[in-house]
Amino acid sequence: MSEEREQIRKAQAGDSHALAILLQSHYSMVVRYLIKVTMEPHIAEDIAQDTMMKAMEKIKLYNGQSSFSSWLMTIATRLYIDMLRRKKREKLWLDQEAALRKIKWHMARQGEDWPEVLDAVHSLPYEYRIPIILKHYYGYAYDEIARMMSIPAGTVKSRVFHGLKTLRKELNADEE
Structure with a gap:
């Protein structure tokens, strides 16, 4: 059994040290990916931290069908897309509010x-x-x-x- 798989198994069993090692070993890769995607390092850092939090919450759901890094990248990608959607809704709302004030x-x-x-x-x-x-x-x-x-x-x-x-x-x- 590979070392990463062993860390995953331990993390899923509740070993917080194994989980910390596992996430730490992938953190910089996730940040680099998100910097390329967002083009904004501070946003990339925020999403990477959210990704790690989500991975901590959902580690027991990781099923091994994809690599652990792919699983993390999927989480990061979805969090980024959710952020974009939220920003789009907020901008639309702000634009509508500004238009309403102008009309009034x-x-x-x-x-x-x-x-x-x-x-x-x-x-x-x-x-x-x-x-x-x-x-x-x-x-x-x-x-x-x-x-x-x-x-x-x-x-x-x-x-x-x-x-x-x-x-x-x-x-x-x-x-x-």
Whole structure:
């Protein structure tokens, strides 16, 4: 049995010293990989540390079907992709919030009203927000909205229904 396999076996049995040796022997490889992927050494270090933590938590799930280094690289890759997705969602949210502030300022400058309900509508996912606005602010029929969005009319009805249900909950929660 190879030395690495023996370390893995011991680590899976709860030997923290064996786990520390195993992770330490792969740490620099994971960091170098992540530096190449992220192009940002401090982010690479953070993800590498998260990778080692995840490996510590999940060591018993390692099944030996791939090399231990491949298992670690898979963990690191998934953590990096999750971070990118989170950053993308955060940027989208920040962009939407900035756009909302700009619209409110523009409306106020022109002396137009911005009802509280529009804030609540803005918090809905676009899948619900678009049909609700088209139906209740502009008076389009479900069939027209369906054509505009290239989805079935039944889906439009469902999205309006569920979106309004969510809005009612949110607006009633604000009143309490």
